[in-house]
Amino acid sequence: MRLVLRRVAPALRSGGYGVLAAGLLILVWEGYKLIGSPDGVSVGGVRLLPRADDASMPHVGQILERFGRPEVAAAGSPTVLVAVLRAMWFSFRVALAGWFGGVVVGMLLALLMQRFRTARDALLPYVVVSQTVPLVAIAPVVVGWGGNLAVFGQPWQPWQSVAVISGYLAFFPVAVGMLRGLDSPTAAQLGLMHSCAASYWQTLIRLRLPASVGHLIPALRLAAAASVVGAIVAEISTGTRGGIGRLIIEYAQSATGDPPKPWTALLGAAALGLVAAGMVGLADLALGRFTPAKGAR
Amino acid sequence: MSSLAPSPEDPAVSMTRVEKVFDSGRSGAVTALTGVDLAVAPGEFVSLIGPSGCGKSTLLRLVADLETATAGTVAVFGKSAHQARLDQDYGIAFQSAGLLPWRTVRANVELPLELRKVPRGRRRERSDELLAMVGLADFSAARPHQLSGGMQQRVAIARALAEQPRLLLMDEPFGALDEMTRERMQSELLAICERTGCAVIFVTHSIPEAVYLSDRVVVMSPRPGRITEIVPVSLGERDEDTREDAAFFSAVTAVREALRGHPDHSAHHASSTVRGVDLR
Amino acid sequence: MSALVVVRRVVTPVVFGVLFLLAWQLFVDVRKIPRYLLPSPSAIGEQVSENAADIVGSAWASGRNALIGLLLGVVAALLAAVIGMWIPLLQRLLAPLASAVAAMPIVALAPVLSIMFSATSDLPRRIIVAIVAFFPVFVTTIRGLSRIDPVHAELMHSYAAGSWATTRVVRLPGAVPYVFNGIRVAASLAVISAVVAEYFGGLQSGVGSRITSAASNTAYARAWAYVVAAIVLGLVFYLAALGVERLATRGRTAENP
Numbered sequence: 157m158r159l160v161l162r163r164v165a166p167a168l169r170s171g172g173y174g175v176l177a178a179g180l181l182i183l184v185w186e187g188y189k190l191i192g193s194p195d196g197v198s199v200g201g202v203r204l205l206p207r208a209d210d211a212s213m214p215h216v217g218q219i220l221e222r223f224g225r226p227e228v229a230a231a232g233s234p235t236v237l238v239a240v241l242r243a244m245w246f247s248f249r250v251a252l253a254g255w256f257g258g259v260v261v262g263m264l265l266a267l268l269m270q271r272f273r274t275a276r277d278a279l280l281p282y283v284v285v286s287q288t289v290p291l292v293a294i295a296p297v298v299v300g301w302g303g304n305l306a307v308f309g310q311p312w313q314p315w316q317s318v319a320v321i322s323g324y325l326a327f328f329p330v331a332v333g334m335l336r337g338l339d340s341p342t343a344a345q346l347g348l349m350h351s352c353a354a355s356y357w358q359t360l361i362r363l364r365l366p367a368s369v370g371h372l373i374p375a376l377r378l379a380a381a382a383s384v385v386g387a388i389v390a391e392i393s394t395g396t397r398g399g400i401g402r403l404i405i406e407y408a409q410s411a412t413g414d415p416p417k418p419w420t421a422l423l424g425a426a427a428l429g430l431v432a433a434g435m436v437g438l439a440d441l442a443l444g445r446f447t448p449a450k451g452a453r
Numbered sequence: 454m455s456s457l458a459p460s461p462e463d464p465a466v467s468m469t470r471v472e473k474v475f476d477s478g479r480s481g482a483v484t485a486l487t488g489v490d491l492a493v494a495p496g497e498f499v500s501l502i503g504p505s506g507c508g509k510s511t512l513l514r515l516v517a518d519l520e521t522a523t524a525g526t527v528a529v530f531g532k533s534a535h536q537a538r539l540d541q542d543y544g545i546a547f548q549s550a551g552l553l554p555w556r557t558v559r560a561n562v563e564l565p566l567e568l569r570k571v572p573r574g575r576r577r578e579r580s581d582e583l584l585a586m587v588g589l590a591d592f593s594a595a596r597p598h599q600l601s602g603g604m605q606q607r608v609a610i611a612r613a614l615a616e617q618p619r620l621l622l623m624d625e626p627f628g629a630l631d632e633m634t635r636e637r638m639q640s641e642l643l644a645i646c647e648r649t650g651c652a653v654i655f656v657t658h659s660i661p662e663a664v665y666l667s668d669r670v671v672v673m674s675p676r677p678g679r680i681t682e683i684v685p686v687s688l689g690e691r692d693e694d695t696r697e698d699a700a701f702f703s704a705v706t707a708v709r710e711a712l713r714g715h716p717d718h719s720a721h722h723a724s725s726t727v728r729g730v731d732l733r
Numbered sequence: 734m735s736a737l738v739v740v741r742r743v744v745t746p747v748v749f750g751v752l753f754l755l756a757w758q759l760f761v762d763v764r765k766i767p768r769y770l771l772p773s774p775s776a777i778g779e780q781v782s783e784n785a786a787d788i789v790g791s792a793w794a795s796g797r798n799a800l801i802g803l804l805l806g807v808v809a810a811l812l813a814a815v816i817g818m819w820i821p822l823l824q825r826l827l828a829p830l831a832s833a834v835a836a837m838p839i840v841a842l843a844p845v846l847s848i849m850f851s852a853t854s855d856l857p858r859r860i861i862v863a864i865v866a867f868f869p870v871f872v873t874t875i876r877g878l879s880r881i882d883p884v885h886a887e888l889m890h891s892y893a894a895g896s897w898a899t900t901r902v903v904r905l906p907g908a909v910p911y912v913f914n915g916i917r918v919a920a921s922l923a924v925i926s927a928v929v930a931e932y933f934g935g936l937q938s939g940v941g942s943r944i945t946s947a948a949s950n951t952a953y954a955r956a957w958a959y960v961v962a963a964i965v966l967g968l969v970f971y972l973a974a975l976g977v978e979r980l981a982t983r984g985r986t987a988e989n990p
Contacts, residue, residue: 170825170828170829170832171829173825173826173829176826177829177830203851203856206846206850207849212848212849213849273741277745277746278745278746278749279749280746282746282749288920288967288968288970289964289966289967289968289971290924290925290963290964293928293940293959293963293964294957296945296948296949297944297956380836381835381836385838385840388841389838389929392932392933393945393948401838404933405844408847408933408934411848415848418844418845418848419845422842422845425838425841429833429838430833430836430837433832433833433835433836518891519890538893539893545888545891547884551882551884551887553902553906555907555909564892565892567902568892
C-alpha cells in the first residue's frame with residue numbers, strides 16, 4: 157500500500173501542476189484575445205501571430221458551451237458532447253485493436269530476434285530505421301483495401317485498415333523495448349541460470365521475461381500514443397467515418413459558421429491520447445514489483 | 454595562492470572536541486563523530502583508518518568544509534575550515550578521479566586555476582610542471598577515458614596540487630586500483646609530498662598502505678565514530694625495501710592490534726570489529 | 734571491422750531487404766494482385782523515376798517545413814530548459830505538459846491552426862513541427878542539466894565555485910550529449926509530423942499532400958513512390974541529426990543518457 161502511495165503521490169503532484177499549466181494556457185489564450193489584433197500580426201505577408209477574433213480563436217467558454225448544444229440544427233441531433241464521446245469510443249476501440257495487435261507482433265518479433273542471431277542481424281536495422289521515418293505516410297495507400305479484400309470469408313471493413321495502420325505504428329517501440337529488456341539480464345544472472353542447467357524456456361520465463369518488464373512499460377506507453385495518433389491519422393486519410401479523426405475534419409469544415417466546433421473534436425482527440433496513456437500508467441502500477449530500478453532512482 | 458599567508462607556527466589542521474551528528478534533532482539522528490581532537494603539523498602525513506562507519510571520511514570532509522561540524526572547532530592553518538576553502542588552502546582527491554570527461558587531461562588539471570582566473574600562460578606553465586611531476590607529460594592532450602585508472606588518479610592528484618596547497622586531503626584515492634599500481638602510486642605520492650612539503654590527511658582501508666605512507670596512523674572505531682588510538686610510525690626514508698622491513702611489520706602489527714581494540718582479545722570478536730578493514 | 738561484423742551488420746540486412754523486395758514482387762506478379770491493393774516494387778520504382786523532379790520538389794517543401802519547425806522547437810526548448818533551471822516552477826509546469834503532448838495527436842491541430850493563421854501558408858505546419866520537436870529536447874535537456882556527478886559537485890564546492898561557474902564548467906558541458914540525443918528524437922518526429930500535417934488540408938506543396946492526392950486518384954503506385962520519398966526524407970534527417978550528435982560528443986566515453 158505504502159509502495160503504491162509512493163508511486164501515486166508524484167503522479168498526483170505532477171497532475172496538479174498539469175492542471176495549473178492548462179489553466180495558464182487558458183489565461184494566455186484569453187489574454188491574447190484581449191490584446192491581439194483581430195487580423196493577427198503579419199510580417200512580410202506571413203501572419204506570425206494568429207487572428208484574435210472570435211471566428212479564429214473562440215472563447216474557452218464558447219468551446220465548453222458548444223459541447224452542450226446539438227451537433228447540427230436538424231431535429232433529433234445529439235449534442236456535440238455525445239457525438240464527440242461516441243467518436244472517441246469508436247477510435248478508442250480501433251486504436252486498442254491496433255495497439256493489441258502491434259504489441260503481440262512486436263513481442264513475438266523481439267523474442268525471435270533475441271533467440272536467433274541471424275533474425276536480429278536481418279531485422280533490427282529495419283526496425284530501428286522504421287522508427288525514424290514517416291511510416292504513417294502509408295496510411296492513404298491502404299484505403300483501397302476497404303471492400304476489396306476478404307479475410308476468412310469476411311469482407312474487409314474500413315476500420316480494419318485503420319487498425320492495421322495503428323498497429324503498425326504501435327509495433328516498433330514494443331519490438332525494440334522488449335528486445336532491450338530481454339537482453340538486459342547481466343552476465344552473472346545468465347551465468348547462474350547456465351550453472352543450474354536451465355533450458356532456454358526456463359531462462360526465458362524466470363529471467364528474461366521478468367527482466368524485460370521495466371523496458372516494456374515505457375514501450376507500451378509509446379505504443380499507446382502511437383496507436384492513437386495512427387488511428388486518428390488513418391481515419392483522416394482513409395476517410396473512415398465514425399471516429400474522432402474524421403470528426404476533426406468534419407467539424408473544421410463548419411468552422412466558418414460555427415467556430416468553437418472544431419475545438420470540441422480536438423479536445424476529444426487530446427483526451428483520447430491521455431486516456432490511453434493513463435491506462436498504461438495503471439498497468440505500470442500493477443506491475444510495479446518488476447520495475448525496481450525505476451522506484452529506486 | 455591564499456590572500457592571508459598562514460603563519461608558520463599554525464598547525465595545518467587542528468580539531469578540538471569535534472562532533473558531527475547527521476539528521477540532528479530527528480528520530481534517525483546518527484552520531485558520525487564524537488570527541489575528536491586531532492592536530493596535523495605542517496608537512497606531516499597522517500592516515501585515518503578504521504572499519505566502515507567509523508567516520509573517517511566524515512572527518513576528512515569536515516576539514517574540507519564539505520560538511521559542517523555540529524560541535525567543536527575545525528581550524529585549517531589557523532582559520533576556519535570555511536575560510537580555508539574560500540582561500541583554496543587545500544587540494545582534494547576522491548576515490549573516483551572525478552575528471553570531467555569532455556576536457557583533456559591538461560584542461561582538467563587547469564580547472565581549479567581557471568576558476569581562480571589565473572592567466573592562460575601561467576596556467577599552462579603550471580600544468581606542464583604538474584603533469585611532468587605525475588609522469589603524464591605525454592598525455593596532456595588525451596581525454597580521461599583513454600587513460601587507465603591509475604593514470605586518471607594521477608591526473609586527479611595533479612589537479613589537487615594545482616594551486617600549490619600546503620594541505621592535501623585524500624579520501625581513499627587508491628581504493629579502486631590494483632595492488633601493483635597501488636604500491637607504485639604510494640611511492641609516487643611520497644615523492645610528491647617530499648617535493649611540495651605539504652601536509653596530507655589520507656583516508657584508507659589498508660593497514661600496509663597507512664603504515665607505509667604515514668608519520669602517524671589515526672585509528673578510529675564506529676558507533677559512535679571516534680579516535681581510539683594514534684600510532685606513530687618511524688620508518689625514516691621509505692623505499693621499496695621498506696615494505697619488507699621488520700620495523701614496517703611491527704608498525705603494521707601495532708595498527709592491527711589498535712584496530713582490534715586489545716592486543717590479547719579473542720579472535721572471533723576481533724573479526725567483527727575490524728570488518729571492512731583490509732588486513733593484507 | 735572484422736569480416737564477421739561486416740557480414741552481420743551489412744550483408745545480412747541487405748540480403749534480407751533484397752529477398753523481401755523479391756518476395757513482394759513475386760507475390761504481386763504470381764497472385765496477380767491488383768494495383769489498388771498492393772503495387773509491386775518495380776511499379777513503384779517506375780513511378781519514382783517518372784516523377785523524380787516533382788518528388789524532389791515536394792520533398793524539399795516538406796523538408797523545409799520540418800527543418801524550420803525543428804529549429805524553432807529546439808531553440809525554444811533550450812531556452813525554456815535553461816530558464817527552467819533558475820525557475821523550477823516553469824519546469825514543474827512544463828513537465829506534465831510534455832508527457833501530455835507525447836500522448837496527444839498534435840498533428841490534429843493542423844485544421845484549427847489553419848483557421849487561426851492562414852490556410853495558404855506553411856506556418857501552421859511549422860508550428861506543429863515546433864511543438865512536437867520542443868518537448869523531447871526540453872525533457873532531455875532538463876535531465877542532462879539536473880544530472881551532475883556527486884564527485885564533480887563536491888569538487889566544485891571544494892573550489893569554492895559559485896553556481897554559475899558550476900553551471901558553466903560542469904552542467905552545460907555535461908548536458909551536451911542529452912541535448913543532442915533529444916534533437917535526434919525530435920528530428921525524426923519533425924519529418925513525420927511535417928508530412929502527416931499535410932493530410933489535414935492546407936497548402937498542396939509537400940510529399941504528404943502528393944500521397945493523398947495520388948491515393949484519391951487511385952494512382953497507388955505513384956502514392957507509394959511519394960511514400961518512398963517521405964521515408965528517404967526521414968532517413969536524411971535522422972542521419973544528419975546522428976552525424977551532428979557524433980560530432981558534438983566526439984572524444985567522450987561511450988555514455989548512454
